[in-house]
Amino acid sequence: METDLDRQLEAILMVADEPQSLVSLATVLERPVAEVNEAVARLVDDFNGTNGTIRRGFELREVGGGWRFYVREDFDDLVRDVVHSQVSSKLSQPALETLAVIAYKQPVTRSQVSSIRAVNVDSVMRTLVGRGLITEVGTETETGAILYGTTDLLLTHLGIDSADQLPPVSELLDDGSAGFDDVH
Numbered sequence: 001m002e003t004d005l006d007r008q009l010e011a012i013l014m015v016a017d018e019p020q021s022l023v024s025l026a027t028v029l030e031r032p033v034a035e036v037n038e039a040v041a042r043l044v045d046d047f048n049g050t051n052g053t054i055r056r057g058f059e060l061r062e063v064g065g066g067w068r069f070y071v072r073e074d075f076d077d078l079v080r081d082v083v084h085s086q087v088s089s090k091l092s093q094p095a096l097e098t099l100a101v102i103a104y105k106q107p108v109t110r111s112q113v114s115s116i117r118a119v120n121v122d123s124v125m126r127t128l129v130g131r132g133l134i135t136e137v138g139t140e141t142e143t144g145a146i147l148y149g150t151t152d153l154l155l156t157h158l159g160i161d162s163a164d165q166l167p168p169v170s171e172l173l174d175d176g177s178a179g180f181d182d183v184h
Contacts, residue, residue: 005031005039006046018156019066040067063161064152070159091131098124099133103154104169107137107147133157 008029013020026036040060049055061070071079091099098121101113114121125148128134137149150163160166 002039002042005029005035006042009036009039009043013060013067013069016068018153019062019064019068021066024066061159063159064156065161068156091127092124094119094121095124095127099128099150099154102128102134102148103150103163103166106149106163108149109140109143109145109147111145113148 009025012025012028022033022036022040025040026033029036044060045051046053047056047059055072057072057075058069059072060067063070094117097117098113101116102108105112105116110121110125113125125134129136129148132151133154134148135151136146138147139145140147155161155163158166
């Protein structure tokens with residue numbers, strides 16, 4: 001029976017567009033959460049080659065409150081080339097820059113993002129909201145301006161659980177300076 005459950009989980013996770021929680025998997029499979037958790041652990045070990053099996057080119061990773069298949073880091077460059085050749089709707093450089101500012105400064109207002117980028121970001125922000133990569137997360141108490149933050153969809157695309165897992169900004173800057181902390 002363990003093998004059947006493991007294969008059922010593989011099938012569900014193979015077609016899932018977003019991470020699947022243990023509770024949702026248990027509900028679909030009509031199995032106890034503890035049993036599904038044990039099966040997920042077996043799959044992780046199996047795909048990692050832990051118990052004498054072959055280490056696969058993909059892994060089962062817990063991200064965004066659930067489980068999902070990801071390409072193993074060793075093959076990122078190889079897969080990136082394939083994916084980039086298939087993606088017809090990439091983000092523009094201004095959209096990527098705006099998204100980075102929001103990811104590191106969130107919650108942040110549209111005017112704060114414009115100030116940091118030194119350009120009008122209205123249309124770029126609409127694009128990012130439309131693609132589900134950023135969302136309104138509240139309003140600033142003093143001005144009533146809308147605050148924006150990143151979505152779980154972005155975190156899922158990046159393969160991380162939270163914005164806290166983003167690399168430090170200072171490491172990305174040429175001079176190693178403090179990054180956005182000085183910009184308000």
